[in-house]
Amino acid sequence: xxxxxxxxxxxxxxxxxxxxxxxxxxxxxxxxxxxxxxxxxxxxxxxxxxxxxxxxxxxxxxxxxxxxxxxxxxxxxxxxxxxxxxxxxxxxxxxxxxxxxxxxxxxxxxxxxxxxxxxxxxxxxxxxxxxxxxxxxxxxxxxxxxxxxxxxxxxxxxxxxxxxxxxxxxxxxxxxxxxxxxxxxxxxxxxxxxxxxxxxxxxxxxxxxxxxxxxxxxxxxxxxxxxxxxxxxxxxxxxxxxxxxxxxxxxxxxxxxxxxxxxxxxxxxxxxxxxxxxxxxxxxxxxxxxxxxxxxxxxxxxxxxxxxxxxxxxxxxxxx
Amino acid sequence: xxxxxxxxxxxxxxxxxxxxxxxxxxxxxxxxxxxxxxxxxxxxxxxxxxxxxxxxxxxxxxxxxxxxxxxxxxxxxxxxxxxxxxxxxxxxxxxxxxxxxxxxxxxxxxxxxxxxxxxxxxxxxxxxxxxxxxxxxxxxxxxxxxxxxxxxxxxxxxxxxxxxxxxxxxxxxxxxxxxxxxxxxxxxxxxxxxxxxxxxxx
Ligand SMILES: Nc1nc2c(ncn2[C@@H]2O[C@H](COP(=O)(O)OP(=O)(O)OP(=O)(O)O)[C@@H](O)[C@H]2O)c(=O)[nH]1
Ligand SMILES: [Mg+2]
Numbered sequence: 091x092x093x094x095x096x097x098x099x100x101x102x103x104x105x106x107x108x109x110x111x112x113x114x115x116x117x118x119x120x121x122x123x124x125x126x127x128x129x130x131x132x133x134x135x136x137x138x139x140x141x142x143x144x145x146x147x148x149x150x151x152x153x154x155x156x157x158x159x160x161x162x163x164x165x166x167x168x169x170x171x172x173x174x175x176x177x178x179x180x181x182x183x184x185x186x187x188x189x190x191x192x193x194x195x196x197x198x199x200x201x202x203x204x205x206x207x208x209x210x211x212x213x214x215x216x217x218x219x220x221x222x223x224x225x226x227x228x229x230x231x232x233x234x235x236x237x238x239x240x241x242x243x244x245x246x247x248x249x250x251x252x253x254x255x256x257x258x259x260x261x262x263x264x265x266x267x268x269x270x271x272x273x274x275x276x277x278x279x280x281x282x283x284x285x286x287x288x289x290x291x292x293x294x295x296x297x298x299x300x301x302x303x304x305x306x307x308x309x310x311x312x313x314x315x316x317x318x319x320x321x322x323x324x325x326x327x328x329x330x331x332x333x334x335x336x337x338x339x340x341x342x343x344x345x346x347x348x349x350x351x352x353x354x355x356x357x358x359x360x361x362x363x364x365x366x367x368x369x370x371x372x373x374x375x376x377x378x379x380x381x382x383x384x385x386x387x388x389x390x391x392x393x394x395x396x397x398x399x400x401x402x403x404x405x406x407x408x409x410x
Numbered sequence: 411x412x413x414x415x416x417x418x419x420x421x422x423x424x425x426x427x428x429x430x431x432x433x434x435x436x437x438x439x440x441x442x443x444x445x446x447x448x449x450x451x452x453x454x455x456x457x458x459x460x461x462x463x464x465x466x467x468x469x470x471x472x473x474x475x476x477x478x479x480x481x482x483x484x485x486x487x488x489x490x491x492x493x494x495x496x497x498x499x500x501x502x503x504x505x506x507x508x509x510x511x512x513x514x515x516x517x518x519x520x521x522x523x524x525x526x527x528x529x530x531x532x533x534x535x536x537x538x539x540x541x542x543x544x545x546x547x548x549x550x551x552x553x554x555x556x557x558x559x560x561x562x563x564x565x566x567x568x569x570x571x572x573x574x575x576x577x578x579x580x581x582x583x584x585x586x587x588x589x590x591x592x593x594x595x596x597x598x599x600x601x602x603x604x605x606x607x608x609x610x611x612x
Pocket of ligand 1: 418423426468470473474497498567568570593
């Protein structure tokens with residue numbers, strides 16, 4: 091879910107208090123809006139002076155769950171910084187190989203983390219631009235001889251200075267020897283050599299498929315020293331994601347709506363569609379539309395009514 | 411000095427807790443500083459019985475200011491000073507009385523700045539829809555908000571009343587992963603655990 095890393099600018103705290111006093115905002119909605127401003131005052135008061143690097147790290151830390159991922163990113167950052175310091179002192183340094191494998195189900199935060207890594211690498215001076223180019227097989231593999239190299243090189247060119255993120259990377263190895271996917275892989279490997287100072291490659295996909303892909307392409311394994319596992323979200327984490335998603339949009343769940351959402355997430359969990367933030371997002375987006383339908387035509391809507399998602403808005407689940 | 415804020419719905423027993431907890435820690439003359447929403451500040455010293463008589467309410471919305479007591483808690487070999495602040499009670503909906511809304515806005519502002527939050531919930535009223543201290547939206551939102559910080563505990567109050575243990579079970583179910591300490595503010599039960607919790611965060 092790409093949007094997890096995105097945040098709107100903080101709403102003004104004073105304004106929220108004023109609205110409560112004026113009777114335009116109910117206390118629960120006020121607290122929900124406070125959450126939108128992120129961390130408590132003590133931290134947010136220095137937010138204006140944060141460097142882009144600190145902001146990127148704060149964005150990372152603010153993501154729900156992903157404890158190990160966060161820790162690993164902090165380690166990578168520390169490693170880069172120390173290597174740079176050692177270089178300044180003329181000490182021996184390890185070459186920085188930052189190409190990575192991301193393993194995990196869809197909707198577990200891979201793209202979001204990749205985007206944040208781009209920012210961090212830029213701020214650390216490892217990449218010149220730090221942007222993210224997301225591609226999949228269709229963007230890389232062509233239909234005739236020479237076409238694939240051309241398409242792949244085109245994507246590499248776009249990604250120079252940033253991160254090339256190949257989703258479902260194992261599909262490049264599909265179809266065996268004759269498949270053009272192989273040609274694309276070769277092209278990518280060459281680009282990793284040619285642009286070692288200004289390109290980071292991330293290969294992403296389902297855990298089992300990626301493991302098999304690396305096993306069958308041993309040459310690739312050593313080129314991707316960093317492997318990150320993205321576990322499925324727990325039910326509590328999914329609920330938190332839903333609540334952040336809503337708070338960012340000035341909505342919040344009523345008590346019974348929250349129960350209903352938990353129930354639906356539990357059902358999805360039992361059906362093994364679990365751990366997927368995209369599912370949560372679909373449910374919530376639909377509830378927001380249904381709330382609008384429920385309220386439309388009503389006069390004299392209070393601010394609170396406009397913000398609250400009720401149980402009925404969630405009933406029926408994510409299906410269209 | 412760190413500030414420990416006592417929040418919760420109106421009539422949950424915040425003032426009773428603040429006073430009796432201070433008394434439990436050995437304070438006999440309670441010097442209370444009042445910070446009114448208007449900005450006025452004053453202070454007054456009470457005996458414990460006078461404080462209970464004047465400040466604990468038979469009706470909701472008794473407290474209308476931030477009422478602070480300075481407490482010394484033993485930490486390690488020494489002790490740490492901490493400001494214990496009782497607040498005006500919260501409601502789920504927009505209250506009709508502007509004075510009460512102003513007091514609530516003040517509480518909300520204080521919630522954002524507190525170092526430590528003790529969230530009182532009337533365990534005996536958890537399932538009572540109509541009671542002013544029934545578990546409500548605002549409790550969920552306080553829990554959500556406070557989760558982002560280190561020092562946060564729920565105090566399930568009025569455990570001496572019938573129905574409170576059912577209420578406590580429900581709270582445990584509703585708020586998994588939160589620290590929930592059962593207490594009776596009236597009879598000073600469960601205060602040892604509260605003290606230990608506060609000490610940990612000073
Ligand atoms: N049985 C019992 N009653 C309690 C307990 N704690 C408080 N009460 C009663 O609950 C009522 C409200 O107590 P307060 O301390 O005034 O509540 P508050 O949360 O400060 O309420 P406001 O300031 O009005 O928002 C009073 O009648 C208290 O006597 C308790 O532990 N047990
Ligand atoms: Mg009170």
